[in-house]
Amino acid sequence: MLNISNHNRISGNIEKYSTFKTLSNRPHYKVLNKIILGVSLLAVLILFLPWTQNSSGSGAVTTLKPDQRPQTIHSAIAGRIEKWYVKEGDYVNKGDTILYISETKEDYLDPNLVKNTENQLKAKELAGKSYVGKVSSLEAQIAAIGRERQLKLLQAQNKIKQSRLKVKSDSMDLVAVRTQIKIATTQFNRALALNKEGLKPMTEVEEKRLKLQEVEAKIITQENKLLSSENELINAKVEINRITAEYNEKEQKARSDQFTALSSQYDTQAQVNKLKNQYTNYQIRNGMYYIKAPQSGYVNRALQSGIGETIKEGTPVVSIMPAHYDIAVETYVAATDLPLLHRGEKVRVWFDGWPTIVFSGWPNMSYGTYGGTIVAVENFISDNGKFRVLIAPDEHEAPWPKQIRIGSGAQTLALLDTVPVWYEIWRTLNGFPPNYYQPKGKNQNDKK
Structure with a gap:
């Protein structure tokens, strides 16, 4: 190697050179240092600013009441x-x-179906009235039979009384005849005895004999008369049983006819009710041929x-x-955020197609969002794996735009607990969920 760097190394104190002094005293370095220091202080201050935790969701515009939806x-x-x-x-x-x-059904193709059913109904009603009249007539007939039986029984009872009196009279006559026989026998015996002694003539004896024979013949007649009276009494008693049996049979036959008429009357009433039901159903069905609007609106x-x-x-x-509906937003939230949502809590909503600037942690600084209130939280998971939350407009804030339509997209932010920014950063980095909390109003209600 050439080891050039070792030979060209700057040795000694470089601060003695004027060039270095000139470079180190440039003013923009000082400005940069101040900027860095200011930014650092600002970042530290931001870490302690309040941050509103939230639960985001996405959904669509709907109506508040079920009867107002398409x-x-x-x-x-x-x-x-x-x-x-x-x-x-x-x-x-x-x-x-x-x-x-x-x-299209063959059972209802007759154009006069309702009219014919009405005629059948009227005919059945008249038949029912005739059965009612028949029942009344049989009731009157039964009453007449009862009165006639009572009179016949009184007549038979009077005949029994007459027969008893006649039996009593005949028995008294029989006793008298028997007394006469005793007297005639005594007189005949006395006359016969006196005739033997020569005190009475034979003619008188013959008279007494003749009288005795007449009385003996009379007693047989009287006994026959008494037996006849007793037979009449027995016949009178038998007549009472016959009258009772006869009129009971007549009454039972009349009651049987009455029950038959009642059965026909009730059966006719059942048929009348059935025909009324059919008649009403046919009338309602005729009205169903015209399909009408259940409420005012647009096709x-x-x-x-x-x-x-x-x-x-x-x-x-x-x-x-x-045509008239109360607008609302249905949004879907994850299962982890469901315990954080409660009815009556505030929510920020913005709609697709509307200019919006959203600062999730600082809702007051957001632009284009609207206030909402949670009115319902679904307790069962939806098909998309999330829970449905229904949000109505907040009455204390600006009204929602009238131009939005049912079914358009919407985004929501449910405002939760307020924490420092540094805590939110730390929670997000560690993957912790938002703070679990209860609204103040809910805690007060629980205490009550």
């Missing part, structure tokens, strides 16, 4: 498209007709087209966007 109108019945009354982009009021469909898109196209039940026909 909806699809379906056909409740199967049919064939006959006429369109609107076109895409038209504004429709609630109840306006969108299209008309005709019937976004016709999902079916043409004339004569056949659609099934539940087929989407047209999409409508409600």
Whole structure:
């Protein structure tokens, strides 16, 4: 090696040279040193500035209430498209007709179906009224049978009383005849004894004999009469049982007819109710041929087209966007940030297509962002692996732009705890999550 550097090495004190003194005394070095010192002090001060932790998310513009979101109108019945009354982009009021469909099912093809069903209903109602009248007539007949039976029983009971009295009278006559026999026998025996003694003539004895024979003949007649009266009494008692059995049979037959009429009446009422149901269903179905707007809004898109196209039940026909709605933003956050979000917390929102300058740690210095409030936090994970959060406009800040449309993109920053900048840098470098905290209002409510 030439070892040139060793021979050309500057030796001695170089500060004695004027050139070096000139270079070292240049003013811009001093300025540079001051700048470096100032920047260092500024950086140190920045490290102690407050920094707002946040949880970012991305989503889209939606509506606050479910009934204000775009909806699809379906056909409740199967049919064939006959006429369109609107076109895409038209504004429709609630109840306006969108299209008309005709019937395709063979059970409902009769144009007079509703009228015929109404006639059947009226006929059944009249049949029901006739059964009601028949039941009333049978009820009156049963009452008449009961009254007639009561009279017949009274008549039979009177006959029993008469028969008993007749039996009593005949028995008394029989006793009298028997007494007469005893008297006639005594008189005959006395006359016979006196005739033997010669005190009575034979003619008187013959008279007494004849009288005795007459009384003996009379007792047989009286016994037959008593037996006949007793038989009449038995027949009168039998007549009561016959009357009771006869009128019970008549009453049971009338009640059987009455129950049959009641059964027919109830069956007719069931058929009337069924026909009423069918009649109402047919009327409602006729109204379903005209598909109407459920609320006021704009026709976004016709999902079916043409004339004569056949659609099934539940087929989407047209999409409508409600005219009046409360705007909101639905954003999605990671599962690690979910415990940090609570209802009522403040959120910063900015929309796609709007000029925005965002300082995530200093939201007050951001430009083009709007205030929001969390109104709902979903408790179940969505299909994209994140949790859905619904944000409404903050009433205490500037209103959101009216020009934004449903479905446009949006970015969000949920404002969390406020920490120094150096702590946030240290947390980020170590991969720690934001500070877990509870809002003051929530802690107060928990204490209560």
